[in-house]
Amino acid sequence: MEIRFVTAGGGDVVAVMATDGGELLAAGKALDTASSGRIVKAMKAANFKGGAGQVADILAPDGVDFARVxxxxxxKSDAADGMAVERWAGHAVKRVLTSGAEKLVLQPDALPSVSKAEAGSHAAMGARLAAYRFDTYRTKLKPEQKPSLTAVEISMDGPAAAKARAEKDAAVVEGVFFARDLVSEPPNVLYPxxxxxxxxxxxxxxxxxxxxEPAAMERLGMGALLGVAQGSSRPARLVAVKWNGGSKGSKPVALVGKGVTFDTGGISLKPGAGMDEMxxxxxxxxxxxxxxKAIALRKAKANVVGVVALVENMPGANAQRPGDIVNTMSGQTIEVLNTDAEGRLILADAVWYAQDKYDPSVLIDLATLTxxxxxxxxxxxxxxxxxxxDLAHAITAAGQAEGxxxxxxxxxxxxxxxxDTPNADMKNIAGKPVAGSIVGAQFIKRFVKDGTPWAHLDIAGTAWKSGPYEDPLSPAWAxxxxxxxxxxxxxxxxxx
Incomplete structure (x- = not known):
């Protein structure tokens, strides 16, 4: 889908903004004037109140050169931020993506906390994110199920600044799509x-x-990571991706990711219902x-290394058993009481490797952990x-800004x-159903070196969302x- 910035756009469908109480903003008021008040009349007939995400879909109003408005x-206007603009654009794209319309015109307006240029760039971001689909394996889509929308025009005065911002944001969208594609791939296609x-x-x-590869990890003493992988015919991998865009010699930011490409739970087998989500x-x-991918595409002026530990957790003949004790790269030992608490085991070695190899200025791990x-x-x-x-506050602020x-x-x-356990330096579960997420984080913390600023993000509830979900910027899954x-x-x- 192509994104274009224009000063005046025409097409099949146009989208405008309204705030709480059903108050049209400037672009909408202009359309209402052109239609001799028919837009507002239709809004009232539809009991439109301007709540976030509420849509009044108006067909063929006289005086307007669009088939739909x-x-x-x-x-509320004083609470609407850049993310509100993105969701506004996302709702518009979702509404017309497979409708038969080929071009959508977005007419964003400035808000109290969002400039016109920012509104334009956020509209482009929202449109791009909302158009994502993972149709790789769908071979029998009917014509009406396929996207018809080929172009989105963002119509505004002086679009140059918004266009420049949106071009930088496009790199971030590519990174988001890369992550979504990876999570969406079936496990017979995506494995370590x-x-x-x-x-x-x-x-x-x-x-x-x-x-x-496993031989190199074995030489490094990564017994926890390799122990998780040993029940699978798919051998483990540990991958380091480096981007050197900052000052030469400056310490990198280290990002570490849990990559269990399929998790049966191992010998501590998960219930069958819903296991496909693993x-x-x-x-x-x-x-x-x-x-x-995002920081490389936008050529970020920073040194960053991403380390991902990739395994498949299977209950094979050689699978790790509850009660096994494994060595780690750090020299610490772990008693494995539950083979389904495997993410923290692979992170133990990956987190240590990232510190030992790259001496980062800060360490952040992300995992669908609990x-x-x-x-x-x-x-x-x-x-x-x-x-x-400071790191906690910075992550909180970044997350809030980006939705x-x-x-x-x-x-x-x-x-x-x-x-704590009498049999090794630690065990991988508490052994009773208390504070599960905290216990997982405490486990990883034992592999963070003194003096290293560190954060752990447990994204088990946010990496995917099965079933219907009303976020217009996200698909129903990844x-x-x-x-x-x-x-x-x-x-x-x-x-x-």
Whole structure:
């Protein structure tokens, strides 16, 4: 779908804004005047109140050169921000994507906290994100199920500034789409080796990519990571993707992602119902991959390394058993009491490797780690844990700005003692159903070196959302959560 910025656009459908109370903004008022008040009359007939996401779909109004006018609410004007504009544009695209219309015209207006240029660039971002589909394996789509929309024109006075912003944002959209594609792929197509090869493709946009195979990981002592993988016929991979866009010699930001390409639970087998969703248990690795693509495409002036641990957790004849004790690259030992608490095992070695190899200025890991975080926070916020106040505040601000919110949860010695065991340096579960997300974070924290600012994002509730979901910027499955947050964090805090 093509995005164009124009000073005056014409097409099949036009979308304008209205605020809470059904108040049209400037572009909508102009259309209402041209239609001799028919737009407002139709809004009243539809009981349109201007709430965020509410749509009045007006067909063929006289005096307007469009077949349809979409009046879409952005909510209260003093609370509407850039994300409100994105969702406004997203609702418009979702409404017409398969409708038969070929061109949509968006007429964004400035809001109290959003300039006209910002509104234009956010509209482009929202339109792009809303148009995403994963149709790779759908061979029998009917014509009316296929997207008809080929172009979106953003019509506004002086579009140059908005266009420049939108061109930079397009790189971030590509990163989000990369992450969504990875999470959407079936596990017979995306497994550790094939995932690693897709990351190798990032070399074409300027990244350095290093892929470790099992023999190399064994030499490094990664017994926790390899232990998870040993039940599968698909061998593990650990991939490091480097972007050197900052000052030479400056320490990188390290991003670490959990990449379990399919998680059966191993010997501690998951229930069969819903197990198909475990193809998405590599959402953390996908977020890191998407962030690396975004920062490389926009040529970020920062040094960043993304490390992803890729395994398949299967209950094979050689699978890890509950009660096994494994060594880690750090030298610490782990008693594995539950093979379905595998994400923290692979992160133990990946987190240590990222620090040992790259000596980063800051370390952030992302993982679809626990179902407990969904119980606590639902699908609205990722759980955040951090050992550094400034980093925690920066992540919170980045997530808020990009529509990828986090909610901070605690760490303390009282929780940490729940993973002590007389048989090894630690065990991988508490052994009782308490504070599941916190226990997972405390486990990872034991592999963070003293003095390293670190944050852990448990994205189990936000990486994918099964079933109907009303966010117009996201499909019903893979969200690409984390790409925008990480990109904004690096842009705000770590670029030269």
């Amino acid at each position: 979409l009046v879409i609410g952005v909510g 080796e094939s995932f690693a090869e897709r990351l190798r493709d990032l070399e074409t946009i300027g990244c350095d990519v290093e892929i470790l 193809k998405g248990d590599m959402g953390g690795a996908a977020a890191v991959a998407g962030a690396m 179902g407990a975080v969904i119980v606590a926070l639902g699908h609205e916020n990722a759980g955040m844990f951090a050992n550094d106040e 990828e919110p986090v909610w901070r949860l605690p760490l303390s010695a009282a929780y940490d003692k729940l993973i 969200t690409g959560y984390g790409v925008r947050l990480l990109n904004r964090l690096i842009q705000n805090r770590y670029e030269d």
